[in-house]
Amino acid sequence: MAEPFLSIQHVRKSFGATTVVEDFNLDVAPGEFVSFLGPSGCGKTTVLRMVAGFEEPSAGKIVVSGKDITRLKPNQRNVGMVFQAYALFPNLTVAQNIGFGLKVAGMPKAAIDSRVAEMLGIIRLPQMADRYPYQLSGGQQQRIALARAIAPKPKLLLLDEPLSALDAKVRISLREEIRSIQKKLGITTIFVTHDQEEALSISDRIAVMYGGKAEQVGTPFEIYNRPATKFVANFVGTLNVLEGKVTDAASGKVQVNTQEVSLKGKLNGSKSGDTLSLALRPEAISLGRQPGHDTSLSGEIAEVHFLGSVIRVRVGIGGNTVSLDTFNNSATPPPVVGEKADISFSSGDMLVLH
């Protein structure tokens, strides 16, 4: 990466005896959209609040454009933020809300009016200028909150779970809108979410967090297909975990159920006789023996869930249950519970969890 725009260096945050963020490091390039993804309590919001200036790190530093902002107050950082609870000022109209930061900065009224109109155009709500927040829907309020955050042209945009209070349909349309506005303005953005689909769909990179640490930082493709840890593999996407035993470490042979699978180059120092956790995404597995798949296992259909375009099938294999997805085809009836069935996959799709 060239010179990072935002650099979070060895940041730690403790509240009394409890450490909620531990040695957190991240460099963000100019214009990049990075998501912090993790379960509740993993420290993602605390890191965001430290970048905003609402919390002071117990150790480490935060640098923006080469300037150390660790001890600056929130109102001195030139950072925009959108909150989960919208946080629009109830006593101000939409236009006054958007113009708040500009007025605080002492901008002339004509310039404020022009910028507010521009922002309302960007979020496609030009007719809402004179409304009060209580007259708007949740999605509209969050778009206004976004406009208010970007109106003063901040260096950095922070989004603290901005979609979690909205219903499913609005979430999808608004996340696409946020991404499109972010790309258009080229503003460096940090997005906090616990929703993996949100993070995977709109991020340039994702930092998966757990226990106050970044477990893995990578592109959505890397995070999904090459999870670095067992936590990342389990947290991002659906995963089948199978137990395997290394039979020949030198050639990468691992026994799964009664079958032998070749995992050459993936064993990462495991010795013959070691037990391994092996993972497979449902979409990597096919029902029946398919050409190109070098491994197959036999079992019995345990559950069938019809999800519309996709049918999720759970197959019992030895002591394990494996989920797989097949596309719905009106010409082919779905599998029946209790039927004998083979599954197949490519051993190259199998992940060894560490």
Added chain:
Amino acid sequence: MKSGRFWAWVVFVLGAAYFFIPLIATIEFSLRMRRGVYSLDAYKVVLGDSQFQATFMFSVIVAVFTILLGVLIVVPTAYWIRLRMPQIRPIVEFITLLPLVIPAIVIVFGYIRMYGSNSPLPFLATNTGANALLVIGYATLALPYMYRAVDTGLRTIDVRTLTEAAQILGAGWGTIISRVILPNVLIAVLSGAFLTFAIVIGEFTMASLLNRPAFGPYLQNLVANRAYEPAALSIIAFVITWGCMSLIQILSRFAPKSANRPN
């Protein structure tokens, strides 16, 4: 069911009678100054009395200063406690309740001993000082009402998130309190202000013992020496108080709707 409704009406009628009969009797008595006919003579006498005007104006001015002092003390305190120190809220609530259990006469004797002309802070040595002490005393008496009103108002808004939203947009503490917090709790502040006004207008003990020309001592003096005028004054005071309460109701309709919580 029907029996329950009957007894509910009985209780309602008894309660209304307890409230309205003395009121109607006072109004009726205040109109009987002229022998044999109803007239507004008692009201004309009271309203035409220069002492009435002077004492009433004095109390109104003291009430305005008391409200300003109360707002200056209570709003930042209640705001800061909600924002940064919620753990000390029970202690502050207890302190604000003390004026309800400590009689005004105890407070004012304390003032006289503490701020007499020989003390390091001789408030009572001058009229201005004594007036300032009266305002401070009234602000103390009104503290339970003002604090509760403001705290209730702050409870209806998400103080922390609104503060952070304003901070991140560049606002300092002055801007946050004056342009974000105060406008959103204005109705609550006004409720506290009107209650303060009602307390100050009729207060006797402090004004009398600090020897201030306030409306309370004037009222007491009139009651001791006249027959019909005190009744007229009571009705005037009653109308003022009810006018204040009605204003709270009217103003609450213009309160900003809370929209800072997710639907």
